[in-house]
Amino acid sequence: MKTLITNGHIVTAVDSYVADILIDGETIAMIGKDLASVVSNIDRTIDATNKLVIPGGIDPHTHMDLPFGGTSSSDDFETGTRAAAFGGTTSIIDFAVQYKGQALNEALDVWFQKAEGKATTDYGFHLICTDLPDERLPELKSLIDQGVSSFKLFMAYPGVFLVDDGTIFKAMSTAGENGGLICMHAENGVVIDVLVKRALAQGHTAPKYHALTRPTRAEAEGVHRAIALAEMANSPVYIVHLSCYDALKEVQNARDLGLRAYAETCPQYLLLDYSYYERPDFEGAKYVMTPPLRGIENQEKLWKGLRSDDLQVISTDHCPFCMKEQKELGRDDFSKIPNGGPGVEHRMSLIYHHGVAQGRINLNRFVELTSTAAAKIFGLFPKKGTIAVGSDADIVIFDPNREQTISATTHHMRVDYSAYEGWTVTGVTEVVLSRGNVIVENGEWKGQAGAGQFIKRGLTGA
Ligand code: URP
Ligand code: ZN
Ligand code: ZN
Numbered sequence: 005m006k007t008l009i010t011n012g013h014i015v016t017a018v019d020s021y022v023a024d025i026l027i028d029g030e031t032i033a034m035i036g037k038d039l040a041s042v043v044s045n046i047d048r049t050i051d052a053t054n055k056l057v058i059p060g061g062i063d064p065h066t067h068m069d070l071p072f073g074g075t076s077s078s079d080d081f082e083t084g085t086r087a088a089a090f091g092g093t094t095s096i097i098d099f100a101v102q103y104k105g106q107a108l109n110e111a112l113d114v115w116f117q118k119a120e121g122k123a124t125t126d127y128g129f130h131l132i133c134t135d136l137p138d139e140r141l142p143e144l145k146s147l148i149d150q151g152v153s154s155f156k157l158f159m160a161y162p163g164v165f166l167v168d169d170g171t172i173f174k175a176m177s178t179a180g181e182n183g184g185l186i187c188m189h190a191e192n193g194v195v196i197d198v199l200v201k202r203a204l205a206q207g208h209t210a211p212k213y214h215a216l217t218r219p220t221r222a223e224a225e226g227v228h229r230a231i232a233l234a235e236m237a238n239s240p241v242y243i244v245h246l247s248c249y250d251a252l253k254e255v256q257n258a259r260d261l262g263l264r265a266y267a268e269t270c271p272q273y274l275l276l277d278y279s280y281y282e283r284p285d286f287e288g289a290k291y292v293m294t295p296p297l298r299g300i301e302n303q304e305k306l307w308k309g310l311r312s313d314d315l316q317v318i319s320t321d322h323c324p325f326c327m328k329e330q331k332e333l334g335r336d337d338f339s340k341i342p343n344g345g346p347g348v349e350h351r352m353s354l355i356y357h358h359g360v361a362q363g364r365i366n367l368n369r370f371v372e373l374t375s376t377a378a379a380k381i382f383g384l385f386p387k388k389g390t391i392a393v394g395s396d397a398d399i400v401i402f403d404p405n406r407e408q409t410i411s412a413t414t415h416h417m418r419v420d421y422s423a424y425e426g427w428t429v430t431g432v433t434e435v436v437l438s439r440g441n442v443i444v445e446n447g448e449w450k451g452q453a454g455a456g457q458f459i460k461r462g463l464t465g466a
Contacts, residue, residue, distance in 0.1 A: 180239025
């Protein structure tokens with residue numbers, strides 16, 4: 005099957021030019037001017053005049069079908085990757101979980117079963133490790149060899165996910181020696197637990213207390229500690245879902261010292277703020293996620309961090325729970341509200357609108373932040389994350405001038421609310437190709453459950 009995309013404005017992390025792209029099978033075969041005059045037997049032509057042609061988005065932080073907080077995230081690998089594709093994201097890296105006593109491979113197998121036959125686009129896995137005695141450390145190397153080259157460790161959620169500093173240090177040493185990467189949920193969960201118990205004892209049960217018991221200093225302390233541990237272990241570290249200036253300063257200081265500290269932020273921290281928790285009628289529960297939304301003064305600092313490359317990636321931390329029956333579990337106790345929110349579908353448009361269209365970042369940086377940098381850091385590049393001869397034909401044709409209004413009534417995520425209900429944004433994903441197959445075309449779904457393949461990732465670029 006040969007597909008020709010003509011006359012599009014091709015944008016990568018470094019290029020910007022008008023040309024045609026020939027896709028042969030699953031990969032990009034040629035890029036050039038007027039390819040129709042030199043190539044025969046073209047099966048399909050897509051006119052991309054006046055459209056951006058960009059690498060498919062990569063979201064390296066999603067939680068499909070995650071058991072958490074007494075329930076499970078409401079998107080599975082089918083609905084979640086489908087919604088992602090509608091928004092121009094063609095690869096996700098999801099978090100498998102190792103529970104206490106499990107071998108790492110045993111844990112991973114459960115997530116393979118969740119994804120196989122369901123994922124509509126390609127996917128990789130990180131592994132959340134919760135139980136890493138010394139005898140299990142060699143299993144980290146075995147997973148890296150199998151293409152799962154990153155691991156998430158938690159400084160938060162004592163009794164559930166939290167691991168101690170010694171374990172973090174040893175895991176970093178092993179990962180670092182073998183080309184793996186530790187992704188750190190950096191928040192002082194022990195102190196946060198004390199604050200949560202104090203708040204509840206005072207009768208403070210409303211959603212806003214989720215934020216008020218998770219100060220920015222708790223995050224900054226975690227980030228500082230994670231980077232110090234990584235420095236001692238001679239390994240890189242990747243801070244996930246960084247939410248505030250306090251934490252960003254720690255990353256900035258480390259990078260100024262030449263340390264291998266990397267970090268992502270998410271649209272919710274760039275665009276939403278603490279005031280959402282003050283909404284009446286339990287509406288604040290929609291925004292209960294960890295770290296919480298912060299004071300609005302943090303937002304421009306984060307954008308600045310994205311421009312200066314102190315933050316390298318914009319992921320979503322997509323972890324949706326419906327208001328009905330799920331968020332409601334915490335109606336009388338904020339600590340029982342399942343933590344997480346939906347976002348995988350609108351990342352590209354939100355960042356295009358608030359980033360590019362509003363002059364905060366340029367087009368190349370947009371592509372880098374939403375695709376290329378994650379591909380490099382997580383060992384997917386150049387198969388994914390760029391438009392180049394030989395790369396997978398994961399391509400998005402994006403109309404930079406069309407508007408859309410975001411709403412739960414029209415979105416494709418399996419969740420009963422949108423964090424951005426009623427927001428109008430400029431920039432719409434029109435056509436999406438996943439390994440050469442058109443899976444979204446002008447609002448219509450053309451993809452297939454099970455068509456997504458596991459991506460065996462290489463070593464970290466960090
Ligand atoms: O609230 C969040 N972020 N839920 C997902 C789990 C995590 O820590 O990423
Ligand atoms: Zn986390
Ligand atoms: Zn997460």
